[in-house]
Structures are given as structure tokens and as C-alpha cells.
Amino acid sequence: MPGKGKWQNRFSGHGRRWTMPRETILQQLSRTNKHQSPKEIFLAINKFNPSIGLTTIYRTLELLDKMGVIHKLRIGDGQVRYELRGKEKEYHHHHLICTSCGKIIDYADFIDEEMELIKKTEKALNKKHNFIINNHNIEFYGLCEKCR
Amino acid sequence: MPGKGKWQNRFSGHGRRWTMPRETILQQLSRTNKHQSPKEIFLAINKFNPSIGLTTIYRTLELLDKMGVIHKLRIGDGQVRYELRGKEKEYHHHHLICTSCGKIIDYADFIDEEMELIKKTEKALNKKHNFIINNHNIEFYGLCEKCR
DNA sequence: ATGGTAATGATAATCATTTTCAATAACAAT
DNA sequence: ATTGTTATTGAAAATGATTATCATTACCAT
Ligand SMILES: [Mn+2]
Ligand SMILES: [Mn+2]
Ligand SMILES: [Zn+2]
Ligand SMILES: [Zn+2]
Numbered sequence: 001m002p003g004k005g006k007w008q009n010r011f012s013g014h015g016r017r018w019t020m021p022r023e024t025i026l027q028q029l030s031r032t033n034k035h036q037s038p039k040e041i042f043l044a045i046n047k048f049n050p051s052i053g054l055t056t057i058y059r060t061l062e063l064l065d066k067m068g069v070i071h072k073l074r075i076g077d078g079q080v081r082y083e084l085r086g087k088e089k090e091y092h093h094h095h096l097i098c099t100s101c102g103k104i105i106d107y108a109d110f111i112d113e114e115m116e117l118i119k120k121t122e123k124a125l126n127k128k129h130n131f132i133i134n135n136h137n138i139e140f141y142g143l144c145e146k147c148r
Numbered sequence: 149m150p151g152k153g154k155w156q157n158r159f160s161g162h163g164r165r166w167t168m169p170r171e172t173i174l175q176q177l178s179r180t181n182k183h184q185s186p187k188e189i190f191l192a193i194n195k196f197n198p199s200i201g202l203t204t205i206y207r208t209l210e211l212l213d214k215m216g217v218i219h220k221l222r223i224g225d226g227q228v229r230y231e232l233r234g235k236e237k238e239y240h241h242h243h244l245i246c247t248s249c250g251k252i253i254d255y256a257d258f259i260d261e262e263m264e265l266i267k268k269t270e271k272a273l274n275k276k277h278n279f280i281i282n283n284h285n286i287e288f289y290g291l292c293e294k295c296r
Numbered sequence: 297a298t299g300g301t302a303a304t305g306a307t308a309a310t311c312a313t314t315t316t317c318a319a320t321a322a323c324a325a326t
Numbered sequence: 327a328t329t330g331t332t333a334t335t336g337a338a339a340a341t342g343a344t345t346a347t348c349a350t351t352a353c354c355a356t
Contacts, residue, residue, distance in 0.1 A: 165301095203305060208303095
């Protein structure tokens with residue numbers, strides 16, 4: 001049954017339940033490509049649905065992150081932030097963060113060269129330290145157009 | 149007067165004062181190449197000098213970071229961590245973080261290739277987004293030898 | 297030696313995130 | 327459709343890291 005939400009199927013048959021709060025939270029994440037904090041998501045939802053509690057936002061975001069549906073960011077501004085994940089290819093990007101106003105810019109330039117270097121580094125580090133690398137995090141800090 | 153500590157001069161003549169707590173904190177940072185949290189530093193110092201308060205640790209670490217003497221790390225384990233900075237060349241490195249036990253490994257492999265890519269990326273991002281890039285952060289997450 | 301003031305430490309306050317727990321609602325089995 | 331199981335929820339309290347307050351202390355230029 002199409003139209004019931006593209007995520008519903010990912011919740012069925014795993015002892016998990018498809019609930020209204022979860023659908024609402026995913027809708028809110030879809031509404032923008034910004035990197036939203038739990039509180040921001042809560043406030044946005046709260047305007048039209050005050051019955052969903054902040055605790056549920058936290059729990060759901062954590063779950064969605066574990067499921068791989070969203071991506072958790074920890075830039076250093078005191079709260080966690082989340083963004084929806086796309087398919088691997090179209091999703092992979094890094095962040096440009098303004099240390100003055102906190103603006104976050106997505107970028108995916110030189111991804112190919114970067115991936116090559118990452119692969120090489122991962123292989124070397126794996127051999128050297130016997131360390132299994134699952135993912136990486138790259139971010140640039142500086143001043144955005146307005147703040148420079 | 150040598151022996152009085154290699155950092156003392158960095159505190160003179162800027163309206164800043166060279167104090168016993170600051171010297172002790174820098175000593176503690178020198179004692180290991182681990183990435184210590186404020187609380188860890190506090191506990192280590194507290195064993196032989198219980199007169200230094202946690203608040204001072206926080207304030208001093210923040211100051212030292214601003215001065216460029218130490219480097220602040222925010223891996224995602226709930227507390228900030230700091231490490232001493234060496235000279236630019238010998239210092240520059242990234243981190244390998246075990247998501248299971250929290251172990252942090254420094255590495256500096258492929259730094260040259262990496263710097264080349266970083267420079268290229270920085271230039272492109274600057275042109276594209278009119279963003280001034282001051283520094284970057286790269287870290288790999290995975291499982292260490294013991295935790296795999 | 298002394299005065300101005302940067303630095304300190306104890307305490308309280310903030311603030312994001314977690315935990316607890318009783319009530320609710322999905323949903324598989326009837 | 328009704329039921330029973332239990333995953334999920336929301337309110338409230340708890341936690342834990344970091345910050346703000348403020349009276350006291352101690353650098354250090356004079
Ligand atoms: Mn992004
Ligand atoms: Mn390091
Ligand atoms: Zn900005
Ligand atoms: Zn480990």
C-alpha cells in the first residue's frame with residue numbers, strides 16, 4: 001500500500017512498531033535538509049502536535065541512527081544534530097562549519113580523490129594497528145560568508 | 149632562568165599571570181600523551197594536590213586551547229579531551245577511535261597526500277562558498293584490536 | 297612592600313541527555 | 327472484531343558535564 005510512508009516497511013517484522021510519533025519525526029526530518037537538534041525537532045513538531053514528548057524524540061532519533069536511516073552529527077555546539085541519509089552514493093558528504101554562527105554547509109567535492117586516500121589510509125591503519133575501521137568523519141572549520 | 153618551566157614565558161606580558169595551578173595542569177598534560185578529560189586531569193592532580201579545583205581545570209584548559217598550547221578534542225564520549233600540541237610539523241595527526249572501549253590512537257600516515265587533498269579542497273570550498281577555512285578535523289571510527 | 301586586579305575555589309545554576317515507571321497503543325493471534 | 331502481549335510513550339526526576347557567581351587570594355608591575 002503505497003502512500004503510507006516510505007519508511008513503514010523498515011519497522012515491520014523486527015519486533016518494532018510503526019507509530020505516529022515515529023512517522024511525525026521522520027516527516028520533520030524530511031521537511032528540510034538542515035541538520036536539526038532534538039530540541040529543534042521537538043519545537044517544530046510541538047507547534048502542531050504538542051502530544052509528542054521530547055523524550056520520544058531522543059529515543060526515536062537514536063533508534064533511527066542505529067537503523068541507518070539518519071546520521072548523527074556532533075559538531076561542537078553543545079547538542080547533537082541529525083540529518084536524513086540518502087542512498088550511499090548520493091549521500092556521502094562532509095561538512096563545513098562556521099565557528100562564529102554555527103552554519104553548516106554540506107559538500108561533496110573531490111569525493112573520489114578523497115575516497116581513494118581514505119581507502120589507502122584505512123588499509124594501512126588496519127595493518128598497522130589491527131584496527132577495523134567502520135566509518136570516518138571529516139569536517140572543516142572556519143568562517144562563513146556573513147561572519148568573515 | 150631555565151628550569152622554571154618552558155611555558156612560563158607565554159604567560160608574561162599579556163595581562164596574564166603564571167600561577168601554580170597552571171603550572172601543575174601543564175605538568176599533568178606533559179606527563180602522558182593520552183587525551184585527557186578535565187575530570188581525569190582533576191583526579192590525577194587531586195591525588196597530590198587537593199587544593200586545585202575542578203573549575204580551575206576547566207578554565208585553564210580553555211585558556212590553553214585559545215593560546216594554542218593544547219588541542220581540544222570532541223570525540224563523542226560525553227566529555228571534552230585535551231592533548232598537548234607540539235610544533236606544527238611533528239604535531240599534525242589524526243585520530244583512530246574505538247567505538248567500543250573509547251581507545252584513541254594517534255596516526256600521521258599519508259599526511260603529505262592528505263595535506264595536498266586538504267589544500268585543494270580548501271581552495272575549492274573557499275571559492276565556491278566564500279568560506280574561510282581555519283582548520284579541519286579527521287577521525288576514523290571502528291574497533292580496536294581488543295574489541296574486534 | 298604594596299595596590300590593582302587576574303586568578304582561584306566553593307557553590308549554585310544551566311543545560312543536554314538518560315532513567316524510571318505507570319499508562320497506552322501496535323499488532324499478532326485468535 | 328476482540329484479545330493479550332509487550333513495545334512504545336510521556337511526565338517527571340535523575341544524571342552528568344560544563345558555566346556562572348562571588349567573595350577571597352596571590353601575582354607582579356610599580
Ligand atoms: Mn550534512
Ligand atoms: Mn592525538
Ligand atoms: Zn557564520
Ligand atoms: Zn576498543
